[in-house]
Amino acid sequence: MSMDTAYLDRILDPVVECLTPQIALRLAELRADPETQDRLDDLAAKANQGELTPEEDTEYKQAINAIDLLAILQAKARAYLQTHSSA
Numbered sequence: 001m002s003m004d005t006a007y008l009d010r011i012l013d014p015v016v017e018c019l020t021p022q023i024a025l026r027l028a029e030l031r032a033d034p035e036t037q038d039r040l041d042d043l044a045a046k047a048n049q050g051e052l053t054p055e056e057d058t059e060y061k062q063a064i065n066a067i068d069l070l071a072i073l074q075a076k077a078r079a080y081l082q083t084h085s086s087a
Helices: 003-011 013-018 021-028 034-048 054-084
Strands: none
Touching: 003 013, 003 054, 013 054, 021 054, 034 054
């Protein structure tokens, strides 16, 4: 985990206090819509080929930051569900 994501992880800890089982499940299951996923796939392919324009590079970096944030929130939601599941 990078320092940036570790920092985000700590800052987002209080979000867990706002979760309910229903919200945690919905959060854990969130996925990009097909149009957004297609755009991310296109940007990733261009990035791998070194073909991003400066504008696309900015867009791609912003997307990566958003994905990191969502991944941390989803990990917290899954941990919440494990802790609060009725066995």
